[in-house]
Amino acid sequence: MIVMFIPIHQLNLYNTKERIKYSDRWEPINGGEEAYKLVLEKIRNGAGEDFLQKEYEYGILKDFLDDMYDLRGITITGEEIDFPKKDNFENMDFSYSHFYHSEFKNGYFRCSFKFAKFHKVTFHNCIFHNNVWLGAKFEKCKFINCDFIEGCKLINCSFSNTKFKHFFTEENLFSDCKFNSTVNIEEPVTYFVAHKRSKKSEYNYSFLSDFYNSIRQAFKAANVYDKERKYFFKSKQAGTNHNNNGLIDYLYKKFLIELLTGYGIKPFRAFGAGILIITVFSFVYYFNLNSISQSFLTSVSAFFTSGDYPASFFLDYKILYVTEGIFGWFILGLYLTTLVNVWFSER
Structure with a gap:
């Protein structure tokens, strides 16, 4: 409590x-x-x-x-x-x-x-x-x-x-x-x-997570939610950096939770990751399609699973197309979950 x-x-x-x-x-x-x-x-x-x-x-x-x-x-x-x-x-x-x-x-x-x-x-x-x-x-x-x-x-x-x-x-x-x-x-x-x-x-850095969390709670007590979010993030980040359970736990929290969602309070991190994925796959598709616009549209279609892959795709590109769709489901899920968390938790 x-x-x-x-x-x-x-x-x-x-x-x-x-x-x-x-x-x-x-x-x-x-x-x-x-x-x-x-x-x-x-x-x-x-x-x-x-x-x-x-x-x-x-x-x-x-x-x-x-x-x-x-x-x-x-x-x-x-x-x-x-x-x-x-x-x-x-x-x-x-x-x-x-x-x-x-x-x-x-x-x-x-x-x-x-x-x-x-x-x-x-x-x-x-x-x-x-x-x-x-x-x-x-x-x-x-x-x-x-x-x-x-x-x-x-x-x-x-x-x-x-x-x-x-x-x-x-x-x-x-x-x-x-x-x-x-x-x-x-x-x-x-x-x-x-x-x-x-x-x-x-x-001793191990206390920093609790230190930042106490500051977060102090701002929350006065309904200062912008600074409450700031110190919530710093508390979680300090826990990842100094109170982790080893390398695997650190990498999981650092890359999957901190970088992609900002510990559930930074939805535009997931949005940015989505843009990066679309850009990278567009670049790869260009070697098959030889058209910047077509490559971009194909990547967007794959990301949102809104269409079929082009008929000219070889098997390797078909696998990439499906893989991008999986990434898209994952990133969209993170983005929407984080956005709802910010909107409805006064963060």
């Missing part, structure tokens, strides 16, 4: 009372102004591992946060931060948080962003390590030169006008998400981009 995108407010883990509680605590009217300024200043200075521990245990955050990793409900807006090359946000909880009109460079995130909202936010040269987004919303955001490593997951997230450009991943990032027509996802690169501390020697 395929699970599709669920409206975020209907998710079982979404709690309106918690969202209000954690968001309101940062407001000046509720006494959160001093704590907010302190946390924001530490983030501007690069955060770091356990960067709130001292203030949580002995300072003004002691009775304000639930624990030293608790940044739930915080709002960050209008920031442009270039983080130092170290661990910046390890085990931090940004659930129900809001990020607006900001740019983060060279950051390291090992966090939880459950039900967070991002609007006009750019992540540049950032590392996301075992990072989890659940029910998050992205609008006009960019992920540029970023690495998603070791268990990163975007689960049931909503994206609009968001771009993933020149990024690395070797796992399926998306699960039950929703993309509108303005979302653009480039091909993942096969090497680390931001993770300069180590190099990737081998790349």
Whole structure:
């Protein structure tokens, strides 16, 4: 059973009372102004591992946060931060948080962003390590030169006008998400981009089929059928190239399914194959008939099995004529089946 995108407010883990509680605590009217300024200043200075521990245990955050990793409900807006090359946000909880009109460079995130909202936010040269987004919303955001490593997951997230450009991943990032027509996802690169501390020697291509299929499902959830078809094809193609059961299985899928039908969504591939067959057989018939027009008409007649072969044909040409008819039945069947599949499956 395929699970599709669920409206975020209907998710079982979404709690309106918690969202209000954690968001309101940062407001000046509720006494959160001093704590907010302190946390924001530490983030501007690069955060770091356990960067709130001292203030949580002995300072003004002691009775304000639930624990030293608790940044739930915080709002960050209008920031442009270039983080130092170290661990910046390890085990931090940004659930129900809001990020607006900001740019983060060279950051390291090992966090939880459950039900967070991002609007006009750019992540540049950032590392996301075992990072989890659940029910998050992205609008006009960019992920540029970023690495998603070791268990990163975007689960049931909503994206609009968001771009993933020149990024690395070797796992399926998306699960039950929703993309509108303005979302653009480039091909993942096969090497680390931001993770300069180590190099990737081998790349596991086997996940790509599921990766593209999850993108396909995300576009389908928003009824963006042109891009849904695009990633359906890429998913099937990746499965053929990287998850086949040997040479025979690869050749069968590559030539009979991919090249002739585009995995059932490209009917004009079969149409083109039909034109090629008619042209080739016309060329062969010319050596017997010595007439371009007659050779072409004979080939068309054979392809559609709409007539008898010319009286001048020798036995070899008669066999070719029947063979072309068999090819014609096969190609016409593929063409019509694929065309109907596209018309009636919203693809």
